[in-house]
Amino acid sequence: MDGLGVFKMSVTQLRSSIASMGTDMAVVSLAMGIVQDRVQRLSGDDRADLFELVKDFAKAKSKEDVLEILDTIMEILDGEDHRIEPMDLPVDGKVNAAYKTFVGERIRASRTAVGMTQEQLAEKTDLPQSHISRIENGKHSPSRFTLQKIAVALGKVVADFDFN
Numbered sequence: 001m002d003g004l005g006v007f008k009m010s011v012t013q014l015r016s017s018i019a020s021m022g023t024d025m026a027v028v029s030l031a032m033g034i035v036q037d038r039v040q041r042l043s044g045d046d047r048a049d050l051f052e053l054v055k056d057f058a059k060a061k062s063k064e065d066v067l068e069i070l071d072t073i074m075e076i077l078d079g080e081d082h083r084i085e086p087m088d089l090p091v092d093g094k095v096n097a098a099y100k101t102f103v104g105e106r107i108r109a110s111r112t113a114v115g116m117t118q119e120q121l122a123e124k125t126d127l128p129q130s131h132i133s134r135i136e137n138g139k140h141s142p143s144r145f146t147l148q149k150i151a152v153a154l155g156k157v158v159a160d161f162d163f164n
């Protein structure tokens with residue numbers, strides 16, 4: 001079976017195929033099926049960001065680059081709104097939306113204050129420009145790791161983007 005075959009199988013075919021494989025191959029096939037399902041559920045913007053990161057993965061020059069790209073890929077595939085470290089705030093949609101907007105506005109203000117474009121910030125952080133845009137527009141909640149990369153690129157600390 002080729003690597004893409006698992007994506008074309010029915011659930012019954014997939015179970016039968018996995019049962020006939022060794023444990024390692026079965027785990028890989030199952031993981032591929034899960035990733036494929038998550039990719040299909042992504043919005044168009046998230047899918048575009050993901051595919052840009054996959055292209056960047058092939059060009060990674062260091063272990064740190066690989067880990068940063070993988071972290072961002074997992075952030076996109078996770079698709080949940082709890083990516084910022086826990087805060088002493090209720091986690092309902094209104095608070096989380098307000099937090100994403102707040103963080104995005106702080107990042108945009110910091111970026112424009114130093115005269116940097118989204119493209120320049122994306123280049124300095126090794127993140128897709130569309131990802132920066134979605135964060136700045138409050139559509140995406142960045143991970144702590146992503147906030148750290150943005151803070152360093154802007155000469156700030158993560159706390160500058162947080163509620164004080």
